[in-house]
Amino acid sequence: MNSSTSVDIHQGRGRVGCNDLHSETVAGDHRELLETTKSLFAALLYWDSTVARPHIQSAPERELLCIFGTGDLGRSLGQRLLQTGYRVVYGSRRPHSCDPLPQGAQVMSHTEAAQLATVVIACVHREHYDFLEAAAPQLKGKVLVDVSNNSEKGLYPESNAEYLQSLLPEASVVKAFNTISAWSLQNGSSDAHRQVYLCGDSAEAKQAVRELATSLGLSVLDRGCLSAAREVEDFPLQLFPQWRLPLCLATGLTAFFFFYLLTRDVIYAYVEKDKDISFRIMVSLANKVFPIVSLIMLSLCYLPGVLAAFIQLYRGTKYRRFPDWLDRWMLCRKQLGLLALGLAFLHVLYTLLIPIRYYVRYKIAENVVSVIRENRTTVFDTTIAWRSDSYLSMGILGFALFVLLGITSLPSISNALSWREFSFVQSKLGHLTLFFCTLHTYLYGWDRFLRPSTYKWWTPPGYMLCLVVPSVVLVLKLLILLPCMDRSLGRIRQGWERRGPEGEGTKPLMA
Numbered sequence: 001m002n003s004s005t006s007v008d009i010h011q012g013r014g015r016v017g018c019n020d021l022h023s024e025t026v027a028g029d030h031r032e033l034l035e036t037t038k039s040l041f042a043a044l045l046y047w048d049s050t051v052a053r054p055h056i057q058s059a060p061e062r063e064l065l066c067i068f069g070t071g072d073l074g075r076s077l078g079q080r081l082l083q084t085g086y087r088v089v090y091g092s093r094r095p096h097s098c099d100p101l102p103q104g105a106q107v108m109s110h111t112e113a114a115q116l117a118t119v120v121i122a123c124v125h126r127e128h129y130d131f132l133e134a135a136a137p138q139l140k141g142k143v144l145v146d147v148s149n150n151s152e153k154g155l156y157p158e159s160n161a162e163y164l165q166s167l168l169p170e171a172s173v174v175k176a177f178n179t180i181s182a183w184s185l186q187n188g189s190s191d192a193h194r195q196v197y198l199c200g201d202s203a204e205a206k207q208a209v210r211e212l213a214t215s216l217g218l219s220v221l222d223r224g225c226l227s228a229a230r231e232v233e234d235f236p237l238q239l240f241p242q243w244r245l246p247l248c249l250a251t252g253l254t255a256f257f258f259f260y261l262l263t264r265d266v267i268y269a270y271v272e273k274d275k276d277i278s279f280r281i282m283v284s285l286a287n288k289v290f291p292i293v294s295l296i297m298l299s300l301c302y303l304p305g306v307l308a309a310f311i312q313l314y315r316g317t318k319y320r321r322f323p324d325w326l327d328r329w330m331l332c333r334k335q336l337g338l339l340a341l342g343l344a345f346l347h348v349l350y351t352l353l354i355p356i357r358y359y360v361r362y363k364i365a366e367n368v369v370s371v372i373r374e375n376r377t378t379v380f381d382t383t384i385a386w387r388s389d390s391y392l393s394m395g396i397l398g399f400a401l402f403v404l405l406g407i408t409s410l411p412s413i414s415n416a417l418s419w420r421e422f423s424f425v426q427s428k429l430g431h432l433t434l435f436f437c438t439l440h441t442y443l444y445g446w447d448r449f450l451r452p453s454t455y456k457w458w459t460p461p462g463y464m465l466c467l468v469v470p471s472v473v474l475v476l477k478l479l480i481l482l483p484c485m486d487r488s489l490g491r492i493r494q495g496w497e498r499r500g501p502e503g504e505g506t507k508p509l510m511a
């Protein structure tokens with residue numbers, strides 16, 4: 001229905017209603033016409049108010065909600081509900097002496113407040129739930145929202161929501177809002193703070209809370225029955241869950257390589273040559289540890305992909321679950337990659353300051369002076385020039401692609417890419433990044449792999465150790481790219497199975 005038609009109908013209605021309907025002087029045969037017009041008009045009115053313009057129906061009475069507790073969350077939630085158009089009544093232990101409440105809210109005792117509303121939100125800590133038993137008669141048949149969180153996991157045998165339900169079996173308890181903070185409610189919630197998880201045993205009660213949350217501009221995800229409350233209550237206690245494994249790995253590798261290189265470089269020089277080069281810890285050692293760990297972590301992003309490919313080739317199907325460890329590994333590749341990128345950044349920053357280091361400037365000056373003093377001539381070595389230019393160039397190319405991977409992992413960018421584009425950058429260019437960075441390190445090592453003096457105390461330098469995993473990943477990836485392997489894997493990933501669904505014999509892979 002467009003607006004101009006609706007205006008016409010209104011104008012018509014005004015004319016008929018005002019002038020003609022109650023006229024005492026209308027002739028008899030006009031009376032019939034009038035009756036017809038009247039019923040037509042009534043039908044029009046009904047159609048207009050219910051079908052064409054439901055929004056101009058008389059506004060329903062604003063729903064009254066009850067909040068138990070006038071603390072941080074109670075106040076913030078009450079304020080947002082009032083702004084959204086709800087009426088709010090607080091139930092408090094001290095209705096006459098609580099601090100100023102959001103304008104427009106009423107406050108009374110718990111039992112009085114519960115009596116007035118059908119939805120009651122308990123903004124009280126679990127430790128105080130026993131007071132609710134006194135309000136059990138008023139809460140009977142009502143929707144009772146549990147918003148509570150605990151300070152740590154596994155504090156109680158059952159979830160707070162299930163405990164509340166056991167105290168008040170005749171109320172319909174719904175777990176909700178526990179992932180929303182009072183602060184974000186007050187300050188206008190950003191995306192990260194908008195997700196409300198719902199769970200409860202009554203579908204109607206959940207629907208009422210869903211509508212409430214949606215009207216506050218929050219997005220709602222139904223997690224099922226009340227037994228899911230324990231999981232929902234654990235959400236706010238999680239601290240960067242997907243970052244834990246990558247962070248532990250980065251810390252462990254950094255600690256290992258730091259002590260390994262400290263022993264090889266600093267302690268070795270002190271013990272064998274009686275030289276104190278401990279100052280090297282701050283820049284030289286750091287500029288070895290960070291790129292080494294970065295390269296290993298980068299290769300660990302791509303190792304699960306090749307392992308998964310070999311598992312699929314071996315099983316002849318993609319429909320069997322990967323082992324749990326591989327699943328978990330695959331899920332934290334983004335975090336592994338971003339940490340690797342952070343460490344590569346540090347390497348580049350440390351590299352940039354090499355020319356301004358006191359030690360480097362001193363060494364260059366000393367070398368120049370000794371060349372002049374001894375009247376020596378130095379020959380330009382093209383091989384060294386090739387080597388250093390090549391490894392620097394590979395490092396720069398690798399780093400540029402590394403940054404590209406980081407940029408495409410930003411949600412705003414990845415959302416603008418199709419799955420194919422994202423997969424092209426992350427998978428294809430990702431392997432190219434690994435290739436450049438590995439080559440950078442091989443070229444940096446150059447012929448030192450063969451020199452016995454490189455192996456102090458029979459230990460290889462850090463960059464040789466860190467080349468093991470990337471080299472394995474690249475070799476395995478090359479194997480997968482062989483036409484026969486690639487074709488077989490392609491078919492498996494398109495749904496082909498070596499054994500039919502009912503296990504009816506083995507099909508040839510290369511058919």
Ligand SMILES: Cc1cc2nc3c(=O)[nH]c(=O)nc-3n(C[C@H](O)[C@H](O)[C@H](O)COP(=O)(O)OP(=O)(O)OC[C@H]3O[C@@H](n4cnc5c(N)ncnc54)[C@H](O)[C@@H]3O)c2cc1C
Pocket residue numbers: 298301302303304305306318333334335336337338340341402405406408409410423426427428430493494
């Ligand atoms: C800086 C940086 C940022 C990163 N950001 C992200 C990120 O935001 N998100 C992310 O996931 N990773 C990220 N990573 C990790 C890594 O780049 C990706 O996980 C990358 O996709 C891994 O590629 P892959 O080829 O090893 O494995 P995958 O891309 O998982 O796949 C291997 C092959 O299997 C195919 N395949 C995968 N799943 C299926 C399937 N179900 N059915 C059929 N075929 C399938 C793919 O097409 C591909 O050919 C990042 C890494 C770095 C260094």
Ligand SMILES: NC(=O)c1ccc[n+]([C@@H]2O[C@H](COP(=O)([O-])OP(=O)(O)OC[C@H]3O[C@@H](n4cnc5c(N)ncnc54)[C@H](OP(=O)(O)O)[C@@H]3O)[C@@H](O)[C@H]2O)c1
Pocket residue numbers: 068069070071072073074091092093094098122123124125126128131147148149150177178179180181182183
């Ligand atoms: N704050 C947040 O950002 C947030 C976020 C998500 C979930 N939560 C959860 O929301 C609940 C309330 O948190 P909050 O931060 O608002 O806590 P709070 O500021 O400490 O307020 C709790 C309120 O509970 C009432 N209360 C205290 N002792 C009581 C008792 N013995 N008996 C009855 N009522 C009592 C008080 O209100 P009266 O004085 O009016 O009675 C008090 O103001 C908690 O379960 C918390 O886990 C909080």
Ligand code: HEM
Pocket residue numbers: 284287288291292294295298344347348351392395396397398399402437440441444461462463466
């Ligand atoms: C702008 C890009 C880069 C530049 C200019 C650069 C430069 C350098 C330089 C100068 C060295 C020698 C450091 C020294 O002598 O102590 C070096 C070493 C190394 N680089 Fe890079 N690099 C870059 C990017 C990368 C990237 C992206 C990686 C991989 C993550 C990487 C991995 C390494 C490794 C493993 C070493 C050997 C460390 C050692 O044991 O000495 N580099 N790089």
